[in-house]
Amino acid sequence: MGNRKQSKQQKHRFSEWLSRRRKENKANSQENIHQSNNPTPKLEEPPIKGAQTTEQSDLTGSSQPPNPRPTSSIGDRPAESSETTAPESDLWSRAYQELDENSRKWILGTSELKPGSGKQWTADLITVVREREEEYKGSTPKLKIGDREIIWRDYANKTVTWLVTIGDIAVNLAPAPSPIIWSALKVFMKTNVAQCEDLVAIFGCAEKVLRVMRQGAVYEIVYLQDAHSSDATEYLKDVLLNLYKALLQLLSHALERLNEGQGRQFLHALISPGKGAELVSTLSNHEHRLSMAIQACGAVQLQEHQNLLQSLSAPLRRIDENVKNLVEHLQEKSLDEALDYISAIPIGKHHFEKRDTRAPETCEWLLKHRKFLEWEESSCSSTLWLQGSIGAGKSYLTSKVIDRYFFDNEAQAKNDEGFAYFYCSRSDAVRRDPKSVYQSYIRQLAQINHYPTGMHKSVFDLCRKAKKEQRELSISECKAALSELLKSYPRTTLVLDALDECEVDARKEIVLVLRSLATDAERPVKVYIASRKEPDIERNLGSGNLIEIGTSDNKGDIEKYIEQEMTRFGEEWESVSQGVREEVKSTITDQSDGMFRWAYLQWEQLKKFKTDQSILERLGKLPKSLEHAYDEIYSQNEGYELAILQRAVKWVLCAAEPLSNDVLLWAIRLEAQTDSKAEAALTLSSPITQSTLESICCNLIVRDSQLEVWKFPHASAAEYFEGRHKDWTGKAHEDVAILLISHLIDCYSEWRIPQWNKDSGLPSCELDLDDYLNLKHPLQDYASRFWAWHARSTSDYHRVSSILKRFLRAAGPENPSSQQYQIWCRHMHQKGIDYLPRLYFNDLFPAEISIFGICALGLHTLLEGWWDKDIDVSLVNKERMDLLSIAAGYGHRSLCSDLIDHGSDINRSLQSDYGSALAEAFMFEQVETAIFLLDKGCNPDIYVKGQSLLCFAVLHARWSVEMLLKAGADPNIQCQSCSYGCALETAARWGRIDSAKALIKYGANVNLVPTSGWEEFGSPLAAAAYEGSLECIKLLIDHGANVNAQLEHGYYGSALAAAASGESLECIKLLLEYGANVNERLSHGDYGSALGAALYGWYDGIEIVKYLVEDAGADASILSSSPKISRDTPERWTLPKARYLVEGGHVQASVLADLGLPV
Secondary structure (H helix, E strand, C coil), rough: HHHHHHHHHHHHHHHHHHHHHHHHHHHHHHHHHCCCCCCCCCCCCCCCCCCCCCCHHHCCCCCCCCCCCCCCHHHHCCCCCCCCCCCCHHHHHHHHCCCCCHHHHHCCCCCCCCCCCHHHHHHHHHHHHHHHHHHHHCCCEEEEEECCCECCCCHHHHHHHHHHHHHHHHCCCEEECCCCHHHHHHHHHCCHHHHHHHHHHHHHHHEEEEEEEEHHHHHHHHHHHHCCCCHHHHHHHHHHHHHHHHHHHHHHHHEEEHHHCCCCHHHHHHCCCCCCHHHHHHHHHHHHHHHHHHCCCCCCCCCCHHHHHHHHHCCCCCHHHHHHHHEEEHHHHHHHHHHHHHCCCCCHHHHHHHHHCCCCCCCCHHHHHHHHHHHCCCCEEEEEECCCCCCCCCHHHHHHHHHHHHCHHHHHHHCCCEEEEEEEECHHHHHHHHHHHHHHHHHHCCCCCCCCCCEHHHHHHHHHHHHCCCCCCCCCHHHHHHHHHHHHCCEEEEECCHHHHHHHHHHHHHHHHHHHHHHHCCCCEEEEEEEECCCCHHHHHHHCCCCEEECCHHHHHHHHHHHHHHHHCCCHHHHCCCHHHHHHHHCCCCCCCHCCCCCCCCHHHHCCCCHCCCCCCCCCCCCCCHHHHHHCCCCCCCHHHHHHHHHHHHHHHHHCCCCCHHHHHHHHCCEEECCCCEEEEEECCCCCCCHHHHHHHHHCCEECCCCEEECCCCCCHHHHHHHHHHHCCHHHHHHHHHHHHHHHHHHHHHCCHCCCCCCCCCCCCCCCCCCCCCCCHHHHHHHHHHHHHHHCCCCCHHHHHHHHHHCCCCCCCCCHHHHHHHHHHEEEEEEHHHHHHCCHHHHHHHCCHHHHHHHHHHHHHHHHHCCCCCCCCCEEEECEHHHHHHHHHHCCCHHHHHHHHHCCCCCCCCCCCCHHHHHHHHHHCHHHHHHHHHHHCCCCCCEEEEEHHHHHHHHHHHHHHHHHHCCCCCCCCCCCCCCEHHHHHHHHCCCCHHHHHHHHHHHCCCCCCCCCCCCCCCCHHHHHHHHHCCCHHHHHHHCCCCCCCCCCCCCCCHHHHHHHHCCCCHHHHHHCCCCCCCCCCCCCCCCCCCHHHCCCCCCCCCCCHHHHHHCCCCCCHHHHHCCCCCCCCHHHHHHHHHHHHCCCCCHHHHHHHCCCCCC
């Protein structure tokens, strides 16, 4: 209704304009006849450097301002560039002519206009923006304006991006914006301001003007360039003229407001139009008239013009030239290996599954929604929550959003924004795991736009470290990596679909982490989440910076989908009348209640009918709800087909990973017959083909052709079975666990341990897909990896207990285990760590003792009264871990409690990699288990191979530092043998400011002198200086660190020398500001002075040596008393520095020769 009203208003406005124009033309025609013999002088144009102009005094000294002649002739003059300059728009000259006298004087009286390419102007303005931004680099990244907290640097980035975009248009296309507007913008952006808010107001106003300039430039190119005059084009010219005039007036008005000290109020009006500045609101009205005028101009024929118009609706993608400094260039193989190590989840396949099945021209409404555009365009971190009932098509809407940012704008690929997406799935346990979400985001953000062989340096280093240690990234490492990545991009967008398909605890974890990342980020972070409106999600999202959109507007999408399907199905429905077709469309659309899934199922049923009568009869019997629709499909099966459907549902419902054809088609044939001894005997039913199973499961379970796995087509299908048929789906894990363990017993019974050397792997065998007991069969592969997971997931442990004891050997865990279990252990060990990443197979050995496996796999709850019979808690496995440390490392808190009750020593020092149960819990981020052990009295001051647990925590488990301190850990405990000496020095060395703050808060001595003799640095301040952590240096000095302390231990002798050796010029400057003595002779360390440390520093370039000598006042003669370096520094690093010192006359060559540096 609103659109029709606007259309009528626009037609009325256009008619008024047309009538007025015809009257003016008539009057002008009569006047031209009268003046034909009395020509008047031509109007003057604004002065352009290199062109004929009036005298300068006539321009600026006269009481009457000049009236520029409306012309585009400037573009015909030679430009001061090798580029071809596009002709400029004469509409800008006309707009200037119609300004008031003060505005014209401001534009012309401030600087000389000069011709030149758009590239020249934009390059100059970009330089201005970056210089102005640098003036306030020390300001807080966020400003509170009204009820919004904006990230002000985003305005600078948006301004630069618009300038680049307009510059690209101006190079080859015409007409280009006039020097009038470029000059006005340059003067405006150079305005002196006293506070950051005023500078942001300048950027905000400039960004708004540039955005509208780009629109105008595109519309002039598309509709006015080489176009025949018509009423529509003349009206468009009139609207553009008034729009350009409004832009120039806005700049003039903004300057007045800034001079009056009202920059903050003006910025508020920019952010919230209608709340202050009349000219801002007026500009919005002109923009609205422009959009109406464009509708009257008709269709566009040229593809180039169509592309230009489409670019106007694309999102602005920020540009930041600093991003290129983050790139680590790699060989293609190394890059792929690193990325796959982070995450191997095929998100592209998940996306194209949705994209390829999305009906054409649907989901457009979301991208045009006012709230969506508000979320997208604002310069603050915010979350958009797309809510909808089950089956409403949220994932298709999400796929449209992903296309907008990632797939539909390949031409805009040269932007520097971060973007990542993830589709959660009820059908895949991995895609419901928070860690999988984080890892996928890291992988995507680590790949930097327009650097195909590049990867984010910090992520590559983290990946290399984890791979070297043969482990996955930890949760805390993932969070830290994401935080670091968000800092590096001018803006980042994170898309998450189907959050409600994760478990409640998992989605709470995900939401809180995303909120924390967005809140803490100093660059805008845009989070998009699609889910049902679940109370826990709503509670965890909170209300701050949250924008909510419902899916109630998708009725039109459902109507389009049915229309398209009927058209595609035309030949099959040749006997169906148009009236019945319309009835089908309206009935499904009206009764769907916005549920895309329901509409899809009804169409799938309706298309089976071929006549009007049968279709109308079916329309009268449509199920009332999605649940009733599933009931209808489910009831179509009976007998053995129903049994097959139920088996397939159970397997897919509880699968640890999506099942392939070769797994599911064999799995549904497995049957366990229980004998009188409760021992399951495995039998095999007759084969089922893929097409047969698809027919039986008809839209309840489907095979994904992209991923080649079986899944529920929608989360609602899984929930239907869990709710409506819980009498048999509730036993899914037990049934599957029994089948898998029985399968392993049968499979491994074919092998005998004496057949091979116990230290070697299993005998090789060829894959045989017709033999489900084959060691390489996909079903055997699934069983060997996930039997324990299914067993632990059971609700009725007693059903699984007997078969599990049989697999381990019923005599008890202290007795030799079964040969089947031993072969399984060897099989897993042979497969390697990548086979099941969260299980370290060496922890199971010696395999003859099953208690190690019970503790690692957490099987104790299934073996109550059996696993701990005659248990020896002092036993250690192949990795020299006792039972408690194994249980702690895998996070089995209840097992830890049982073991302590059985006599496990909670403070036992072990010869394993991490030395204690608590360290194991820390290393593998078992938070609840760590808390439990500390509550039980575990000593927080224990050592891990000579390193204090506190120091170990700073290095490997930052999340646990404050936990240890709260538990009474000594913040000043010194390591017995460690490169850092104490926890604070470790935190400083690696720039871990949060850990450093926590340690100081609990009493860490910032001047602690380590005494073990293993230290590299000798003090926390020296470690921070070498690392280049300005934040840590400030923290330490502000809390009393001695900037000139002579360090008895370590290589450097002082903090300044450490900074000089570590190639940290900014740290050197900071230390000197705090009073560091550049000429202090060092009695300890390898270098004798800060200059000596710089001379021998392992890095290229002379900048630091030059700065110390020329700016900091270092006396190069101090090198004469420097010790001869005992560590060899490559000559390619020392020689340029030595030459600089000698050739500059700062030191004699003989002095350096005595140090072993002949020049």
